[in-house]
Each structure stands twice: as structure tokens, then as C-alpha cells.
Amino acid sequence: xxxxxxxxxxxxxxxxxxxxxxxxxxxxxxxxxxxxxxxxxxxxxxxxxxxxxxxxxxxxxxxxxxxxxxxxxxxxxxxxxxxxxxxxxxxxxxxxxxxxxxxxxxxxxxxxxxxxxxxxxxxxxxxxxxxxxxxxxxxxxxxxxxxxxxxxxxxxxxxxxxxxxxxxxxxxxxxxxxxxxxxxxxxxxxxxxxxxxxxxxxxxxxxxxxxxxxxxxxxxxxxxxxxxxxxxxxxxxxxxxxxxxxxxxxxxxxxxxxxxxxxxxxxxxxxxxxxxxxxxxxxxxxxxxxxxxxxxxxxxxxxxxxxxxxxxxxxxxxxxxxxxxxxxxxxxxxxxxxxxxxxxxxxxxxxxxxxxxxxxxxxxxxxxxxxxxxxxxxxxxxxxxxxxxxxxxxxxxxxxxxxxxxxxxxxxxxxxxxxxxxxxxxxxxxxxxxxxxxxxxxxxxxxxxxxxxxxxxxxxxxxxxxxxxxxxxxxxxxxxxxxxxxxxxxxxxxxxxxxxxxxxxxxxxxxxxxxxxxxxxxxxxxxxxxxxx
Numbered sequence: 001x002x003x004x005x006x007x008x009x010x011x012x013x014x015x016x017x018x019x020x021x022x023x024x025x026x027x028x029x030x031x032x033x034x035x036x037x038x039x040x041x042x043x044x045x046x047x048x049x050x051x052x053x054x055x056x057x058x059x060x061x062x063x064x065x066x067x068x069x070x071x072x073x074x075x076x077x078x079x080x081x082x083x084x085x086x087x088x089x090x091x092x093x094x095x096x097x098x099x100x101x102x103x104x105x106x107x108x109x110x111x112x113x114x115x116x117x118x119x120x121x122x123x124x125x126x127x128x129x130x131x132x133x134x135x136x137x138x139x140x141x142x143x144x145x146x147x148x149x150x151x152x153x154x155x156x157x158x159x160x161x162x163x164x165x166x167x168x169x170x171x172x173x174x175x176x177x178x179x180x181x182x183x184x185x186x187x188x189x190x191x192x193x194x195x196x197x198x199x200x201x202x203x204x205x206x207x208x209x210x211x212x213x214x215x216x217x218x219x220x221x222x223x224x225x226x227x228x229x230x231x232x233x234x235x236x237x238x239x240x241x242x243x244x245x246x247x248x249x250x251x252x253x254x255x256x257x258x259x260x261x262x263x264x265x266x267x268x269x270x271x272x273x274x275x276x277x278x279x280x281x282x283x284x285x286x287x288x289x290x291x292x293x294x295x296x297x298x299x300x301x302x303x304x305x306x307x308x309x310x311x312x313x314x315x316x317x318x319x320x321x322x323x324x325x326x327x328x329x330x331x332x333x334x335x336x337x338x339x340x341x342x343x344x345x346x347x348x349x350x351x352x353x354x355x356x357x358x359x360x361x362x363x364x365x366x367x368x369x370x371x372x373x374x375x376x377x378x379x380x381x382x383x384x385x386x387x388x389x390x391x392x393x394x395x396x397x398x399x400x401x402x403x404x405x406x407x408x409x410x411x412x413x414x415x416x417x418x419x420x421x422x423x424x425x426x427x428x429x430x431x432x433x434x435x436x437x438x439x440x441x442x443x444x445x446x447x448x449x450x451x452x453x454x455x456x457x458x459x460x461x462x463x464x465x466x467x468x469x470x471x472x473x474x475x476x477x478x479x480x481x482x483x484x485x486x487x488x489x490x491x492x493x494x495x496x497x498x499x500x501x502x503x504x505x506x507x508x509x510x511x512x513x514x515x516x517x518x519x520x521x522x523x524x525x526x527x528x529x530x531x532x533x
Contacts, residue, residue: 005351005417010214010341017354019205019383023171023197024178025093027204027244028054035220035246042267043083043251050246053087056159060091062166063158064122067143071096071170074118074180076142078102078111078125080253081230084147084155086239088124089230093178093197096171097122100180100192101231103512104129112136118180118192118390124155173197180390181233183329192390193329195233202383203332204241206353211323212245214340215298217271220246222297225269227252227260227278232513233333234302238273247271255514257285261292268295275303276310277453277514279322283314284452284475293320302327302334304515305421305439307446308347324349326421330405332384336419347443348418356382360413363425366406375422375437378411379404410437427518429458431466434496438518441499444492445470445485450478453508455516456499459525470499471521473508480504 006015022030028050031038036051048056075092077099079085092099100118102111104126111132114120123133123142127149133139147155179195211217224242226249228235242249250267252259255278263269272293279301282288299322311322323340326349327333335358338350352358360376362368370376385405388396399406410423422437429436438456445454453473458466474480482502489498509520 003352003357003417004415008339008342008351008417009354010210010339012213013209013354015354017209019202019355021173021198022201023093023169023173023176024200024240025057025090025169025171027201027240028057028090031243031246038220038246039248040243041083041086041249041251046083048083053090056087057090057094058164058166059159059162060087060155061094062163063161064091064145065095065167066163066165069095069097069122069143071167072098072176073122074098074100074120075122075124076100076102076115076118076120077231078104078106078123078129079147079231080104081226081235081251082147082253083251084124085230086249086251087159088145088147088155089236089239093171094169095167096176098177098180101182101233101236103229103231105512108132108135112138113190114182114192115142171197173201175387177387179233179236181236181329191392191395193233194387194390195332196387199332199384199386200237200240201244202355203237203334203353204244206355206384207237207241207334207337208245210337210353211298211340217245217297222247222271223267223269224249224271224273225252225260225263226250227255228273228275228303229512232303233329234273234275234327234513237333238271242271255281257281257287261285261288264292264295270295270297272296272299274299274301275514276301276306277304277510277516279306279314280310280453283310283317288318290318293318296320299323300325300337303513305442307443309443309446311346326350326378326409326419328405328407330386330399330407331380331382332386335380335382335384343416343418345414345416345418348414348420350419351417352380352419353382353384356380356384358413358419360411363410363428366401370412372415373412375410375412375435377425378407378409378419378421380407381405427457429456429466429468431458431461431464431468431496433465436468436497441468441470441489441493441497444489445472447492448480448485448488450474450480450484452476452478453516455508455518455521457518457522457525459501459522460529461500467501468497468499469501469503469525471503471505471508473505 032050032054040050178197182190325337360370441456452475461467509517
């Protein structure tokens with residue numbers, strides 16, 4: 001049955017296109033063979049061509065194999081964006097290992113949970129992380145490789161050994177897990193998402209086919225600004241895309257606006273994946289000029305909703321289009337993206353990728369498909385959908401039903417096949433029987449000239465069941481009162497959607513990739529309410 005969004009695909013892109021099966025190591029292998037002298041990675045003063053990168057990967061893989069590494073072992077990769085991360089990532093893939101993604105900022109308890117839950121046996125990280133392992137008594141139980149150490153356990157020491165003994169490349173791309181990506185924990189306890197080689201590569205292939213022709217992306221000619229953390233599924237996916245397309249990847253370990261502006265001016269990147277908070281920060285910084293971003297062909301946004309007002313302001317000020325999309329850890333990560341041709345609908349996450357099906361079903365039972373424009377739970381199906389949750393069969397069964405992934409996100413679809421995320425099922429506010437989606441209140445508040453960031457959520461109310469609260473971060477040197485915000489919302493929202501309380505903070509709690517931790521704000525509010533009782 002033909003999907004209504006197929007007519008919106010760029011010319012030459014087929015909804016039912018065939019996606020090759022490829023292991024992640026083979027991505028690097030093919031590019032190094034075709035473009036050996038192309039610059040692969042820039043990391044500060046370090047640079048490597050694809051030929052040099054593959055040699056380093058193979059030497060590290062050979063050293064690990066000689067040290068007893070076995071296919072299927074889990075390796076905790078706890079590094080910021082850097083050349084060493086990329087070398088270690090592909091070396092692990094070469095041996096059929098499983099990369100366990102770990103945020104370098106994790107505290108002891110967070111790290112201990114992931115290492116224990118994943119049954120990790122190897123660890124790759126910086127020397128500053130060793131203290132955490134010692135406190136947990138794991139420093140002698142794990143095989144450790146230190147990225148910034150010259151000693152025998154140092155990553156570069158292993159590469160210089162040039163041990164070339166490698167086993168036969170034996171990977172079942174459809175079944176073998178390449179990455180164990182733990183969910184962000186924004187709504188509860190983190191779970192290990194099993195992503196196969198085919199899952200990750202399928203998403204790389206879908207993205208490039210969907211965007212490359214329209215945006216005039218040329219193989220071996222592009223430069224990607226690697227700002228999204230590589231230990232996050234979004235950053236990891238974009239890195240694999242850069243390697244597959246023979247692009248130059250600029251590794252940026254931290255988001256500092258002055259650093260980003262300097263890189264934009266010096267290297268003239270053409271591809272810029274980012275998250276909403278990064279675009280908001282760039283938009284509000286007077287140092288960023290239109291000519292600084294004139295080289296950019298493809299700016300994508302993911303991880304969280306990007307307010308319509310931010311998109312419009314960014315494009316008016318800098319003349320660069322931002323292509324919103326939708327995805328999850330469980331989808332490797334992308335399922336939807338705004339097409340670069342035809343209608344532009346700011347605020348929409350676009351249409352499903354090739355080979356990806358999506359529909360809106362009732363949020364209660366998940367069995368009845370909703371009419372056009374009706375809000376319900378978004379469910380998706382496609383080659384990028386995870387294999388399941390690590391050691392969590394019951395939760396896997398709840399999330400994966402008859403091949404469909406139940407996302408937990410509330411969405412609508414219009415008559416053209418464009419999808420709109422209106423909130424999370426758990427975030428839906430029900431006040432006096434009315435459904436209120438936080439995103440629509442947030443969009444109104446983002447239109448206020450003094451607002452830099454905002455998060456809206458429901459809090460218990462003895463009369464209405466729940467009531468709406470907005471937490472706001474003001475732009476620098478801007479002032480506003482609760483009454484100002486209340487009046488602004490009253491003029492633009494139905495009365496029951498208007499927040500009953502406002503709070504001003506210096507910053508919002510966020511994940512490492514800038515996603516606002518709504519759950520933390522809700523918990524803080526409940527603690528305040530309990531203290532008053």
C-alpha cells in the first residue's frame with residue numbers, strides 16, 4: 001500500500017529501496033580503500049587520513065586480539081569526542097565486540113550500574129577515570145586501555161606495537177549487536193538498547209539517500225562539525241555517516257561558542273548536526289555572523305523538539321535552514337526528517353525515512369489508528385529499529401509489538417504525511433479533564449522576546465487534578481515578571497492551558513546532549529510541595 005508521504009521524497013529516492021547489509025568496520029574499510037589520502041579526522045592538532053586511520057584501527061584490534069579479546073565481549077568506551085574514540089570504536093567493531101557507550105561525566109554510581117548491567121569486561125577511557133574504577137574495585141577486574149597514557153596499557157602504545165595478527169572478519173550484520181546504547185534516563189532507569197550492525201548502517205544509508213542529492217552533498221568533499229557527543233546515539237550515527245561518505249570529521253569535545261565560531265571560520269564545515277540548546281545558544285550570541293555559517297549545507301536538529309520560533313529566528317538572522325527530525329535511542333536514531341524539497345513546515349519532524357513505516361494509534365490501547373490530525377502514540381517500523389533491550393525481555397515485549405516500536409511519544413499526522421510531536425505520554429498534562437501538551441505552551445513562551453529557554457510540566461492540584469507550571473530561563477540582560485508571562489500566555493492560549501505558576505532559573509537541568517530533564521524539574525517541584533505539607 002502506497003504511503004501518502006512518498007510523493008514528498010526527493011527525486012530518485014524510492015520508499016522501498018534496497019539497503020545493503022554492512023558491518024560497521026566495513027564502512028571504514030571501504031572508505032579507506034577508495035579514498036586512502038582523504039583527511040578523515042581533525043582533532044585539535046592531530047590529523048589522520050583514512051589510510052592512517054584504518055592502520056591505527058587494525059593495529060589496536062590486533063593488540064586487543066593478542067591480549068585475549070573474544071567476539072561478543074562488551075567494551076565500555078568512556079571518551080569525549082576525540083580521535084582515540086574513533087580508533088577504539090572501529091577496532092572493537094573489527095573484532096566483533098560490542099561498544100558500551102559511556103558518558104565521561106558519569107559519577108561512580110552511574111558508571112557502576114552500566115558496567116554491571118552490561119557485563120563489561122574491557123574498558124577504554126582517560127586516566128582521570130581510573131580513580132572511579134578503583135573506588136568500585138574494578139580496576140583489576142577489567143582489561144583497561146588508557147587513551148592518554150604512554151604506558152603498556154596506553155592506546156597509542158598498542159598501536160605502535162603494530163601487531164597485525166587479526167582473526168577472520170566474522171560478523172552477522174543482521175544479528176550481531178554492535179552497540180549497547182543506554183537510554184538517557186530522562187523518564188526513568190536507563191536501559192541498554194541493542195543496536196545491530198544492520199540497524200546502525202541502515203540509518204546511515206537512509207539519511208544519506210534522503211538528503212545528499214537535495215542538499216548537493218558530494219562524497220569525499222564534505223566536512224562535518226562533530227559536536228554531538230559520540231557516546232550518544234545521535235553523535236555516533238552521524239560519525240558513521242561521515243566515515244561512510246568519506247567526509248572529514250572534526251572532533252569537538254565540548255560546546256564552547258567561541259570554539260565553534262573559530263572552527264566555522266577556519267575549516268568551513270558543510271554539515272552541522274546539533275541539538276536545540278546548541279542552536280538556541282548560537283542564535284543568542286552576537287559574535288556569530290551570517291558569513292560564519294555560509295559554508296553550511298546541512299544543519300540537522302534532533303534529540304528534542306526545536307521550537308518553531310527558534311527555527312524562524314535562526315533562519316532570518318543567519319540564512320541557514322535547519323532540518324528537524326525525530327528519532328530515539330531505539331531507532332539508531334532517526335525515523336523522520338524534513339525533506340529538502342517541496343513544502344517546508346517548521347515545527348514538523350517531517351516524514352518517515354525510506355523503508356520506514358509510521359502511524360498514530362490511540363494512546364490507551366495502541367490498537368486503533370487515529371484519524372488525520374488526531375493525537376495519539378507514534379509507532380514506527382523499519383530496519384533501524386533496535387533488536388531489543390539488553391537482559392530485559394518484558395520491557396522489550398512492551399516496546400516491540402508485531403514489529404512495531406511503540407515510542408511513547410504523542411504525535412499527529414497531517415493530510416500531507418508530515419508528523420508533529422506534541423509530547424511524551426508521561427508528560428501529558430490533564431487539567432480538569434482537558435489534555436494539555438507541554439510543547440504547545442512552550443512554543444508560545446518561546447515567542448516572548450525575553451525568553452531564552454523554557455520547560456512546561458504538570459504538577460498535582462487538589463481541584464484540577466493537575467495544573468500547568470512553566471520554568472523559564474531569561475536571555476542575558478532581559479527582565480520579566482510572572483505577571484508579564486501570565487499576560488503573554490492569556491493573549492495567546494485557551495484559558496485552561498495558561499500556566500498557573502512561573503519560576504525563573506539561571507539554567508535548566510539537562511542531559512549531556514542538551515535535552516532538558518523535565519523529570520528532574522517535576523521531582524524538585526514535588527519535594528517543594530512535600531516540604532510545605
